[in-house]
Amino acid sequence: MEPVARWEPDSRGRLGRAALELFAERGFDDTTVEEIAAHAGVSERTFFRHFADKREVLFAGSGNLQTLLVDAVIAAPRTASPMEAVAAALESTGPFFEERRDFARQRQAVITANAELRERELIKMATLASTLADALRQRGVKEPAASLTAEAGIAVFRVAFERWITDSQRRGLSRVIRESLAALRAVTAEA
């Protein structure tokens, strides 16, 4: 006889998958936390032990992206200008998302369909910008250059990500990021 563990392992992972599946099927509002928990075979209380709130289950992985970006900014050559460092960091996320394209699409569709989820996504992006600004200051960049570079960089990422997700020509994310940054440079130079 296998010694049966008291609980199935990875309840957190099961909760995450159940949530995305149910949100995609019936929508965020029409899915209760109790249903997600039941689908994952745990109690509602356990859901809230793993995720601070119902929305957070879709954003638990955002720490990875943050680490990726910050590390890349820090690793950029000393000679790189602030915007060059941020640009390099953004482009370096290409493979990360390229590997998870289907997941990213489904998740993004769920988020786009719900205002509360869009709110949460925005604050994650803002946190990202703030962390990026910190990393730039560590490189010796002063204010307001650090904040503005970070904010502009995130704006570029958002625009590029949306274009990538909906791009019928399936251009690579890194490439779309490069093109979007060039477009930003063009409009700011015109002012």
Add this chain to the structure above:
Amino acid sequence: MEPVARWEPDSRGRLGRAALELFAERGFDDTTVEEIAAHAGVSERTFFRHFADKREVLFAGSGNLQTLLVDAVIAAPRTASPMEAVAAALESTGPFFEERRDFARQRQAVITANAELRERELIKMATLASTLADALRQRGVKEPAASLTAEAGIAVFRVAFERWITDSQRRGLSRVIRESLAALRAVTAEA
């Protein structure tokens, strides 16, 4: 005898003032909607008839700002570049906030102190950016220039607004906006 009206007029305004007062005093989380309603002399249900949710009471006036900006973008001279049009619109909000400096400070302090309120503010800003992008497209600006100009413009506004609120030298908002835009131009040119 005065013919006593059945209800005091302007319950919406009273709710708004009561909410800001209580939020400033005890914080957003430690204030219940029932308390706000009682303070304004109405029922909790009436609060939710005027405001979609507890947070929205602090953002009801944001439509004014939106109108101000969109009108200014549309009114910008045809010869103005997209970023020039946005810059002019942003600067034109100076007097609007200058008149309400104390209110803006108190409101901003309440918002900054609470994560949920920061989320709501971000989505208002994003909506603003989106509306601004629409106005630019009406001027014939193509994508992604319209979105990027709008996003960058809002980023400038956010950075400038925060500097203005905390500025010990009390420089004017319009001036801080101009300086922040110049700083953005500098960092993007460097890339």
Add this chain to the structure above:
DNA sequence: ACCAGTGATGACAGTCGCTGTCATCAAGGA
């Protein structure tokens, strides 16, 4: 003067997100 419609409100029940608290029980040492 009457009377039907309108609109803002109160009252009340109900759902759901979320929290605090306590008990349970497997696993891993000392």
Add this chain to the structure above:
DNA sequence: TCCTTGATGACAGCGACTGTCATCACTGGT
């Protein structure tokens, strides 16, 4: 063997928000 350490379930409770119905001043037409 005993004690500690998680991870979990069970349950009560608060507060945000909604649906629904009743109330009643006001308004406009007759």
